[in-house]
Amino acid sequence: MPRGRILKLAAIGTVAGLLSGLFGVGGGIVIVPLLVLWLGFGEREAAGTSLAAIVVIAGFAAALQAAYGNVHVGKGILMGVPAVGGVLVGTWLQQRLQGRTISLLMAGLLVAVAVDLVLR
Amino acid sequence: MIAAAIAIGVLAGLVAGLLGVGGGILFVPALVVFLDLSQVDAEATSLLAIIPVAVVGVVRQLDYGNVRLKDGAIIGFLSAGGAFLGVALSNHVPERALRYGFAALTLLVAAQIVRQALREPTPRG
Numbered sequence: 001m002p003r004g005r006i007l008k009l010a011a012i013g014t015v016a017g018l019l020s021g022l023f024g025v026g027g028g029i030v031i032v033p034l035l036v037l038w039l040g041f042g043e044r045e046a047a048g049t050s051l052a053a054i055v056v057i058a059g060f061a062a063a064l065q066a067a068y069g070n071v072h073v074g075k076g077i078l079m080g081v082p083a084v085g086g087v088l089v090g091t092w093l094q095q096r097l098q099g100r101t102i103s104l105l106m107a108g109l110l111v112a113v114a115v116d117l118v119l120r
Numbered sequence: 121m122i123a124a125a126i127a128i129g130v131l132a133g134l135v136a137g138l139l140g141v142g143g144g145i146l147f148v149p150a151l152v153v154f155l156d157l158s159q160v161d162a163e164a165t166s167l168l169a170i171i172p173v174a175v176v177g178v179v180r181q182l183d184y185g186n187v188r189l190k191d192g193a194i195i196g197f198l199s200a201g202g203a204f205l206g207v208a209l210s211n212h213v214p215e216r217a218l219r220y221g222f223a224a225l226t227l228l229v230a231a232q233i234v235r236q237a238l239r240e241p242t243p244r245g
Contacts, residue, residue, distance in 0.1 A: 009191060010198040017199030021206020023222050024163025026142030026170050029229055031195060039191075048186030049195075051177040054142045056196025057203060058170040064207040065164030072165045075155050078122065079129040079147050080169030086133020086143075087176050093134070103237035106135055110230035113149045114223040120152075 008038045016053065020061045026054035125154040133173055142170035142177075145229050148222060159218045160210050 012034045016027025028050045035046040065071050128150035132143035144166045151162035181187050210218060 006194065009194045013195040013198035014202035016195065017202025017204075018206040019202075019225075020144075020167065020199065021203040021208075022163075022210045022218075023144075023206075023225055024148045024166040024210075025144030025225070026167075026174060027199070028142055029145070029225075029232065033232075035191075041188075044181075044184070044186045045188060048178070048181030048184070049188045049192040051142070051174050051181055052187050052189055052192030053195035053199070054174040055171060055178060056193065057199045058142060058144075058167045058174060060196075060200050061203040061207055062164065062167035062171065064203060065167060065210075068164070068207070068211050070161045070164035070211070071168055072151075072155075072157060072161060073168065075125075075151060075157065076165040076168035078125055078155070079132070079150065079165070080172045082126045082129030083133030083136065083143055083147075083169060083173045084176050086130040087136050087173055087180075088133075089130070090134035090136065100237045103233050107230040107233045107237075110145065110226045110233070113146075114226040114230070116153070117149060117219050117223040117226070120219065 005039070008034075012038070013053070013057070016057055017060065020057045021064065024061075024065075026050075026058050028054055121154050125150060128154065129169070132169075136173050136177060143173050144170050145226060149226075152219075159215050159222065163210060163218075163222075 012031055016031050019025060019030060020027045031050040031053055032046045035041040035049060036043065041049065062071060128146060132146035135146060136143040147166035147169045148162045151157045151165055152159060157165060178187060
């Protein structure tokens, strides 16, 4: 693998790791667009590859946070297990619903979340 | 509150399946609002919840031939330095700053979703 390509992947990993550790997200929000822009991935390939990276990134960051005593295992399971069901339903729905409607609903929900966090 | 948390969990997974992300952007606020965690504890716990979601997502995407496993592994393993720095930072900045930063990230994600939705001439999810 050419050195330039490895450097790009390393840069993506570092930014995603930083975001993951700082904000508790997987980093997909930066991995997907950077794979498309820097490495010429298609959108679907970028999303699939991003998920593979997220498994490792979230694993690292969760272990580091656990060392600080911040991980509540029971509550994590309470969120994570229903979410697995949600993924399967989401995948099924994806084949049947208008993407734009879902996307705009999701964006509206996120704006409400941001307002709530700031006012809290 | 537990029922609400489970509902948000399902919703987060739904969004993850639809958009190809881990779901943390919804796990974190749900853990703060419904399960009374502090911002940093919610972020830490969210990371744990992301893992099963991403694993299921990868398995499904592998079937579709959408995963470049080697590239994903390189990104994942070379994230360690960034993750170390991010976790240390999250444990040292004030709670309020962390919450505002997360709110900004949430708006950024919302903007990206809208841009992506409006770009597709024939939406197909």
